[in-house]
Amino acid sequence: MKGRTVLVVDDEPDILFMLRMILELSGFVVSDASNGRQAIDAITAEVPDAVVLDIGLPDMSGWDVLERLRDDGTLRAERVVILSAHVSPDAARRAAEFGCGRFVSKPFRTDEIVGALEAIFSSV
């Protein structure tokens, strides 16, 4: 996993802080964004190897971000881990429809998120 780049998108600074710590300890190169706009800009500027994307963003939903980037061919959905505080089966189904690599619901254990990213890289 060494050197793989991961963009973490969440509007809660403490979540970003925590994820950055966890992922850096696992050897990922981490960047972050706290809303949809920032995320799109960052990904358009340089496509990361993987994205951890929260659904409940303040300016637009994670789905919107995903749709935009997928439609213009910038990002492949299987490289995205969806983060959601909603546990409704709806969100999981939607993630599957997009073809997202993994779906992780909050609160999660550290090994869940790391495991999800490792699964993406091992399958790609």
Next chain:
Amino acid sequence: MRIFRFVTPVHVVAFIGSVSFLALFIVIVRDAALIRDRARASLVFATACLSVVTIIARVQDITGARSVVLSDLIIAGFLASGYGLVLFRDAFIPLTRRVRVAVLLVVAGTAAFDIAVRFPTSPIPHFTRLQMAAIASFGVVYSLMIGESTIRFWRAGRTVPVVQRARLRSISAGYAGIIAVLGATIAVTKPNAHPVVVLLTQFGSVAVVVLLYVGFAPPRWIRRVWREPEEEAFRKAVEQLLLFTPKRADLAERAVEWAVRLVGANGGLILDADGSFLAEAGAGCDELHERVSNRGPSWEPAVFTLSPDNPARAIVIPLHLKSGAGTLAVRSGPFTPLFGSDELTRLAQYAAGIAAALDRVGLVEEVARRNDQYEALLGGISDLGEGFIVLEESDLVYANDAYLRISGFSLEELQSISLVDLTVPEDRDAIVEIGRRRRAGETVPEHYETAMIRKDGRRIDVEVSVKAIDTEGALQVISLIRDVTARKAAERELKRLDEARRAFIANAAHELRTPLTVVSGIAGMLSERRDALRPSQVADSFEALERQVERIRVLIDNLLDLSQIEQGRLAVNLQPVGLRSATERAMEGAPPPAGVRFRVLVDDGVAVVADPNRLDQVLVNFLTNAYRYGGPAVSLEATDAGDAVLVTITDDGPGVPADLVPHLFDPFTRGAEVRRVQGSGLGLAIVRRLVEAFGGDVWYEPVKPHGARFGVRLPRAAA
């Protein structure tokens, strides 16, 4: 030969007159034998006296014998007959005893005087002065007796029904005739009397006999003649009566009046099949009722004397009603001609008509009664608020008041439109389809819910029950319509509350997820990989932990607050609170951060009614919101509004997005832009409930050109 010399036309007519008197006497005697009463006894006496007088007169004529004794007998007989006629009058129109005795004394006196003067016995006598006086006294006394009775009978006839009047007039005419004949006889008893005048006098006496016969003992045919004018009026009246009288009691009332009139009765009554009293007319009905009630179930028409003490006669006829035998009874009075088989037959015919009419009217009454019952039942449905309508082949034939109230239309308006148009557009096709299938004889739902549009355009929810009834080939559709708008609204409100509750729980859980994620993630890392972390990362981790735990604590505190308020278990300690000091305490709790310009415009001494601690909480909440979401310039202002104080917190930030404003004071309403900012999403919901608990209210208004203003209206505390 000698005898024939005397047989002149005068003698023949006089003889016929005498025979008539005898015949009258015999008829009266027979009548009196049948019905024994004082009136008939008086008549027997009077006619007997008159018969004797005329017989003596004829014997004198035939034999030529003239004797003082015979003359005296004539005088006495005449006067006695007069007294008899007075007694007859007395039987109808009673005299006082004193008058009766006086009349008797005068009669006796006159007779004694007339006998005493000794009239001459020759056929053409010459009279002395005394004798003339005697004749005059005789004439005067007789004329007074009979004349008074004549007038009395005539006058009595004025106030009684036709049949009785006819009889009274006959008697009166007979009495007058007697006087006339007497006068004429006296007048012609003189030398130069013209034979024709004498003949006419004799004819007159025959005519008088006929009149008396008719008056004293009217035969069947004459009674019919008397009834004739009544019969005609009767036929018309009865026709009206039987066809158009709507009430049984009225019909009976008028029927009995006519029965009484028809036979010249004094009174009458009608009893129902169960013996109960239906109607009475005239007088003496109590006695009659006593006599005719409690007859068995089956009996024949009858004529009988009312009682041993009362010579009045009565006719009783059964009324063959559907429910059994009723009774029609009439009783005679003094002037009643006679109750015979003719009257019986006539009344029996009449009774058949009355019975049929009573049954018919009874039926009509029953129908009306049933109708009233149905009306009352339908009224009951209306009172219960249930609309009720009846459609016959798609035409509205009935709509109760409740339906008119529900729909807002009048019956006429409803009849001029199609009821389907009252249904909300989205349900019309379905309703029409149900109607079509119902007419086709298919089974269709009998209960459904829909909504209709009232006349005033208001939409109301209704519950409808429909039933088709096939009555004699016509399809009648009855519908019950209940306005369930309130219930539906309550159901919707309940559903909304339930959804709000679910959303609240989901929101609360969601709000807990983020801090829990941070806490569990960082805690796990600190315990497992602490040695791999840089010291600054460890320090930051603890700070993050602290922040998130505090966030959880605030959230749980707020949830508890809200829960207590919602359950009505929040204890507020209301008391006067100085607004200035409350503001100062709030500024200590929520000091303005750097960069915020804060202004307070609260006069000293302004006090409101509130719970001091909770008021602090309210103000801190508004101030925190203003610092977090608002602009750099924040002001708190108190203004006077009569018995209330308005506290406003204004900032010059972006203001609240318009789509959030309606839900601003609902739990978990937070703008997307502010999600990053710390908060539970419950603050304003709690604030609103607290202020309401103080008896005040809260609101939000945008500030031009930009900014937000929150207002609180609180009761002013007495100075």
